Amino acid sequence: MQIILSENIGLDGRGAYYDHYGALKDVYKIICSSSWHLLAWKSPEKLTGEYIRRERARVLEKVRAIDILRGQYDDYHTEANIPPTSTTEPLHSRISRSTILAGLAFLFI
Numbered sequence: 001m002q003i004i005l006s007e008n009i010g011l012d013g014r015g016a017y018y019d020h021y022g023a024l025k026d027v028y029k030i031i032c033s034s035s036w037h038l039l040a041w042k043s044p045e046k047l048t049g050e051y052i053r054r055e056r057a058r059v060l061e062k063v064r065a066i067d068i069l070r071g072q073y074d075d076y077h078t079e080a081n082i083p084p085t086s087t088t089e090p091l092h093s094r095i096s097r098s099t100i101l102a103g104l105a106f107l108f109i
Contacts, residue, residue: 014080
């Protein structure tokens with residue numbers, strides 16, 4: 001299954017924020033992992049915080065990263081508030097596999 005998150009606006013003034021967190025912490029942790037949970041989980045016994053947390057944890061325990069790619073696009077250092085020595089990744093791609101879904105691979109771009 002392939003999930004693509006695409007923007008064509010650059011950082012649009014979010015340079016200081018983005019360079020602090022990067023794609024892994026910002027996009028993957030918040031957006032991709034939430035998508036993964038919704039696609040791979042079984043409906044929790046109850047829709048309460050504790051039951052949802054347990055089911056999300058169960059899904060995460062069954063996920064293994066196969067390949068991870070981090071990178072910067074050519075003009076990243078010309079964005080406002082990005083230090084010229086920054087190593088933060090504005091691009092992140094990951095292939096993960098879960099035993100929950102019979103080994104189905106997820107590609108997040």
